[in-house]
Amino acid sequence: MTRHDAPDDPDPFATPADTLGLPPEEMRRLGHKVVDMVVDRAMRRNAEPAVAADTPGALAERLGGPLPEAPGDPDAALELMAEVALARMQHGDHPRYFARVPGPAAFAAILGDWMGTGFNAICASWGGAAGPATVETTVIDWLAQMLGLPAHTEGVLQSGGSMASFTALCAARHAIGQGVAYLTDQTHASLARDLHEMGLHESEIRVLPSDDAFRMDPGALRAALAEDRAAGRRPMAVIASAGTTNTGATDPLDTLADICAAEAIWLHVDGAYGAPAAITERGRAELAGLARADSLVLDPHKWLFQPYDLGVCLVTRPGALERAFAMSPEYLRDVQTAGEVSYGMRSLELSRRSRALKLWMSLRTYGAGTFREAVARGIALAETAEAHLRQAPETWEVSSPARLGIVCFTLKGADAKTHAARAARLSESGFACVSSTVLKGKPALRLCTINPLTTPEDITRTIDRLAEADTGG
Numbered sequence: 150m151t152r153h154d155a156p157d158d159p160d161p162f163a164t165p166a167d168t169l170g171l172p173p174e175e176m177r178r179l180g181h182k183v184v185d186m187v188v189d190r191a192m193r194r195n196a197e198p199a200v201a202a203d204t205p206g207a208l209a210e211r212l213g214g215p216l217p218e219a220p221g222d223p224d225a226a227l228e229l230m231a232e233v234a235l236a237r238m239q240h241g242d243h244p245r246y247f248a249r250v251p252g253p254a255a256f257a258a259i260l261g262d263w264m265g266t267g268f269n270a271i272c273a274s275w276g277g278a279a280g281p282a283t284v285e286t287t288v289i290d291w292l293a294q295m296l297g298l299p300a301h302t303e304g305v306l307q308s309g310g311s312m313a314s315f316t317a318l319c320a321a322r323h324a325i326g327q328g329v330a331y332l333t334d335q336t337h338a339s340l341a342r343d344l345h346e347m348g349l350h351e352s353e354i355r356v357l358p359s360d361d362a363f364r365m366d367p368g369a370l371r372a373a374l375a376e377d378r379a380a381g382r383r384p385m386a387v388i389a390s391a392g393t394t395n396t397g398a399t400d401p402l403d404t405l406a407d408i409c410a411a412e413a414i415w416l417h418v419d420g421a422y423g424a425p426a427a428i429t430e431r432g433r434a435e436l437a438g439l440a441r442a443d444s445l446v447l448d449p450h451k452w453l454f455q456p457y458d459l460g461v462c463l464v465t466r467p468g469a470l471e472r473a474f475a476m477s478p479e480y481l482r483d484v485q486t487a488g489e490v491s492y493g494m495r496s497l498e499l500s501r502r503s504r505a506l507k508l509w510m511s512l513r514t515y516g517a518g519t520f521r522e523a524v525a526r527g528i529a530l531a532e533t534a535e536a537h538l539r540q541a542p543e544t545w546e547v548s549s550p551a552r553l554g555i556v557c558f559t560l561k562g563a564d565a566k567t568h569a570a571r572a573a574r575l576s577e578s579g580f581a582c583v584s585s586t587v588l589k590g591k592p593a594l595r596l597c598t599i600n601p602l603t604t605p606e607d608i609t610r611t612i613d614r615l616a617e618a619d620t621g622g
Contacts, residue, residue, distance in 0.1 A: 171223075179223055186231050187259070195602075198579030199243040201236060208237060244603040245581035245611055247596040248572075250394065250422040250448075254456040261510030262456050270503035272306075273493035276484030281503035286490055288505040288512075292447075292461060295428045295517055297440050304463040305470060305495035306504040310421030310448050311339040313462035314388075316474075316496045317444035318343055320464060321386045321415035323473035328385030328414075329377050331370055333359045333400070335393045337419055353382070363549065363588070365389060365400040367408060374412055386415040391436050391445075392423015395586055395595070397531075397555030399423065402438030409443075418442040421460070422599075423553045425452035428517070429525045435553065440465075449508055452524060452554070452599050459504050462496070470495040527554040527599035534596050534608045544616050548588055554599040557588060560615070565592035571615050581611040 171179070190197075211233050240246055242253035264270075265281075272281040285306055293302040307313045318330070318340075330344050334356055344354050355373050360366045365387075374384050387409050389400040402418065409416040418424070418439060424447035426432025427439050439445065445463045449455040464470055475494040484491070493499040512520075531551035538545040538558050549557035560568060565587065572585045572594060584595040594615065598608060 179227070182224070182227065186227065190231070191256070194240060194243055197236075197240060197243065199246040199582040200239045200248075200576050201579070203237050208233070239582065242600065242602070243582075244600055245607045246600070247598060247608075247611065248576075248582045248584040250451045250597055251600050252451050252454050253600055253602055254450075255454045255511045255515065257514035258455045258507035258511040261507035264510075265503045265506040270506065271500065272503040272505070273499055273501055274481065274484035274491040275486045275489035276491075278492075278503070279489070281505065282490050282492055284503065284509045285492055285505035288508050289461070289463065291512055291517070292508075293463065295520075296424060296445070296447075296463075297427060297433060298445070298463060299440060299465050301467050302463050302465050303467055303470060303495075304461055305492055307460045307462060307496060307498065308458040309450065309460035310337070310419065310446050311343065311460075312496070312498075313421075313446040313448075313460040314340055314417065314419060315343040315346070316462045316470070317417050317446060317464060318347060318386060318388075320444065320466075320469045320473040321417060322347065324466065324469055325385045325413075325415050326383060327353070328383035329353045329355055330386045330388060331355045331357060331373060331384070332388040333357050333365045333390070335359045335363050335395055335398065336388055336390055337394055337421065340388050340419060353385075359398075363393060363396045363398040365405065367401060367404045370405070370408060374408070384412055384414045386417050389416065389418045389442075390423070391418050391420035391439060392426065392553045392555075394422065395555075395588065396549040396557055397423065397552035398549070399436055399553070402436065402441065404438075406438050406441035410441075415443045416441065418445045421446055421448045422451045422597075425449075425520075425524055426528065426553045428521050429528065431528060432524065432553065443469075452527065453508065453511075453520060454523065454601075455507050455511065459508065523601040524599070526601045530554065530598035530603055530605070530608060531556045531596065533605045534598060534612065537609050537612055541616070545612075548591060548593045555595065555597050557586065557593040557595045559591065559593050563592070568592045568594055575611070575614055578614075580614060581607070583611065583615065 241251035270281050272278045272285055275282055289304040305316065307316060327349070330349060330353060332340055341354060357365060357369045357373060370387065377384055387405055389402055389405050391399050391402065406416055424439065424445060427436045443464065443466055446460065448460045450457045450459045471494050474496055493501065531554045535547055535551040535556045538547050544561060546559045546561055547556065548559045560571065569585045572583050576582045586593050586595050
């Protein structure tokens with residue numbers, strides 16, 4: 150009998166004592182409690198405030214305090230977390246949360262996220278995460294199909310649009326060489342920040358004035374390109390928007406793709422919120438030319454109804470991400486496999502959780518058709534809002550028509566301070582939350598209606614309350 154067959158040997162598969170664990174029955178009980186708390190909250194979210202906060206001192210008093218040295222009561226901690234910490238925030242899944250870019254988290258996606266966390270899933274190398282890497286590749290392929298992108302599209306899942314655009318623009322610089330990037334006064338502020346942090350000089354970040362529809366003007370772009378080439382500067386990338394945050398406007402992507410092809414520069418499309426519109430027939434027409442982008446960013450935690458956080462960087466130049474980010478130190482060679490995808494080599498993130506599981510679970514559970522219907526509903530709800538505003542021309546002026554689930558409007562005769570005050574009072578009432586903004590110097594209020602749980606009545610009642618002097622009424 151070999152030593153390994155000795156009956157008195159310890160079981161090599163026995164579970165050791167876990168000082169950071171709990172007894173199995175306690176883990177099950179607490180796990181069920183968390184599920185109950187999450188589902189109970191989902192059933193009552195229509196009755197909670199759309200947004201809630203408190204003073205830093207009050208929150209620190211309840212959530213902070215001395216460092217816990219001794220074990221505590223997990224039930225009390227969970228309840229404190231739910232009743233204080235998680236109750237004081239924006240509830241983007243509330244049907245009357247219309248500020249910024251809201252959206253509910255699909256429950257199947259929550260299950261996928263919980264599974265990834267519970268299994269402590271990583272998705273960095275093929276050798277260390279073959280299963281999660283396959284899920285991520287599958288999700289990227291499914292997204293490319295849904296959006297109408299080329300079959301050779303590659304990508305990587307990240308925390309959100311800021312990091313995804315940073316990743317895409319680094320790939321652009323690696324492919325083209327550092328040079329000038331062109332954007333507009335409606336481009337999301339994170340893009341300019343990305344360029345600054347990449348080391349571009351102020352002169353290499355050209356912010357062009359948008360046209361009357363808040364889109365990039367191809368004529369202004371051509372003039373800027375000619376000016377920069379004449380001055381000895383190298384154009385690197387055009388940053389277009391597929392649904393701006395302010396108004397939902399989409400830049401003329403086909404025309405911009407023609408210009409980029411003629412100039413041999415990179416076309417990056419920021420579709421962080423708006424790109425999912427392309428999974429619908431109407432949205433794909435609005436976003437014509439999207440498939441010609443060299444890179445595209447979208448945030449499934451917005452219009453694809455995923456829990457935070459989930460951004461996607463998609464690139465239609467095969468190998469561009471690995472050429473920009475791959476590395477091969479001696480301590481990683483044993484987990485690198487030729488011909489397989491190691492997602493830690495497609496961005497600056499090496500240790501990274503498996504963000505794809507939740508979207509994979511959602512698509513497996515609901516099917517792409519359900520997502521198309523939900524996105525189409527968001528587009529239609531903004532049109533409902535515009536129609537209601539136009540029924541009161543003595544009160545409201547539509548400053549930007551409904552586009553991709555966003556509509557902007559102005560209270561006649563009111564200044565920016567009045568608009569901001571109306572939005573603030575509405576938020577403080579807890580009934581709803583909207584954004585205030587400025588469009589070419591003119592103050593406006595803004596609704597983003599992409600939550601499929603929202604009803605037309607939610608929209609009309611919100612607008613009517615904004616028209617009242619006391620929005621808490």
